[in-house]
Structures are given as structure tokens and as C-alpha cells.
Amino acid sequence: MWIIFSLLGAVSAAIVVILSKAGLKNTESSLGFAIQSVLILVVAWTVVTVRGNFSDLTSIDRKAWIFLIVAGIFTALSSLFTFRALKLGNASLVTALERLSLVFSVIMAVIFLKEKITWQVVIGAALMLGGAVLIAISEKSTDNS
Template sequence: MWIVLALLSAVFAALTAILAKVGIEGVNSHLATAIRTVVVLVMAWGMVFLLNVQHGIGDISRKCWIFLILSGFATGASWLCYFKALQMGETSAVVAVDKLSVVLTLVLAIVFLHEEFTLKSSLGAALITAGTWMMIK
């Protein structure tokens, strides 16, 4: 099931780039990010209440709160940079560079989460890096 959700995530991410590129025309990128964020906020809390899981908020540990908040800051910074880059550059190049996050995530997962670094993952990272380089040249 995770693969289906991951593929849907990729489809929606692709749509995000195209819709955002059209939507930010003539709009300050930070204002556009704020509008997008409100929509995401409503959708996320809507799912919480739809699935009736709001009662679990009290069960979240202090450590989880800290890391979720830090993740939120990272997401916000990412979105602000992404929208500004979309406004300034070609969509295909911006998205390609943005997807270097896969390589950076791999490295961070190895360093901080002690995940395994395999020949397959190193080859994948190298190919993503090469593909990104080709997209921006």
C-alpha cells in the first residue's frame, strides 16, 4: 500500500509544480506560499477530524512534538524557497534540483538514522545527481 501512496504523492507533487507555476504569475511568492499553506492546513485538520484521531494529540511525546515542529519549520523553509525558485526559473529545472532532496535524505538517513548504505542506494543517488545535472545544463 505504501508504494501506491508514494506514487500518488509523486503525481500530486508534479501537479503542485505545474499548478503553482501558473498560480504565482504576478503574485508575490511568499504570499502564494501562505495561501497554499492555509489550504494544506485545512486539508490536514479536515482529515484528522474526518478520521476522528484528534484525541491522540495528548499522547504525543515531548520529543515527537519537538521533531514535528522542527519538521514543520523545514517544510515551511522548503516551500518558501521552492515557490521563489519556481517564480524565477524554469519549472523542469527547479523540480529537478528540488528532487536532489532524495540524495540529501539518503545521506542524512545514513548519518543520523544509521540506515544502510548499499551499492543500490549509492548507484541510485549517483543517477539522480547525474539526472539533475543534465536537467539544469
């Protein structure tokens, strides 16, 4: 089931990039992010309430709160940086580099979470890195923003 949700997340993220780029055409990037953030906040808390998880807030331990708050800070930073990049560059180029987060996630998961790495993961990450670099160096011939 995680594969279906992962693929839905990937398609949704692609749609977000395209719609955000279109919305940022005549809008300052941080303002665009702030507008989307309000909707994200409303939807997230609506889902929590509808699923009946609101009362679970009290059972979250201190360590989890810290991790989630710091992750929230980095989520905001990531989005702010991505929105600024989308304002300045082509969506296909920005997304290719921004999705290097996949490679960084693999590396950090091995270092900090002690996840085991397989040769398939190494090759996949190397291919992602190579693809992002290939797309990024094409910028000079394709960037019209």
C-alpha cells in the first residue's frame, strides 16, 4: 500500500510544481508560499479532526515533538527555497535539482537512522544524481526564465 501512496505523492508533487510555477508568474515567491501554507494548515488539521486523531496530541512524547517541530522548520525552509527557485528558473530544472533530496535522504538515512543500504539503492541514487546533473547542465541551452 505504501507504493500507491508514494506514487500518489509523487504525482501530487509534480502537479504542485506546475501550478506553483504558473501561480508565481506575477507573484512574489514567499507570498505564494504563504498563501499555499494557509490551505495546507486548514487541510492538515481537518484531516486530523475527521480521522479522530486530535486527542492523540497529548500522547506525543517530548522527543517526537522536537523532531516534528525541527522537521516543520526544514519543511518551511525547503518550500521557501523551492518557491524562490521556481520564481527564478524553469520548473523542470528546479525540480530536477530539488529532487536530489532523494539522494540526500538515502545518505542521511544510512548515517543517522542506520538503515541498511543495498547495491540497488546505491545504483538508483547514483542514477538520480547523474540525471539531475545532466538536466542541470542543460540549463544554458533551455533556460528562458
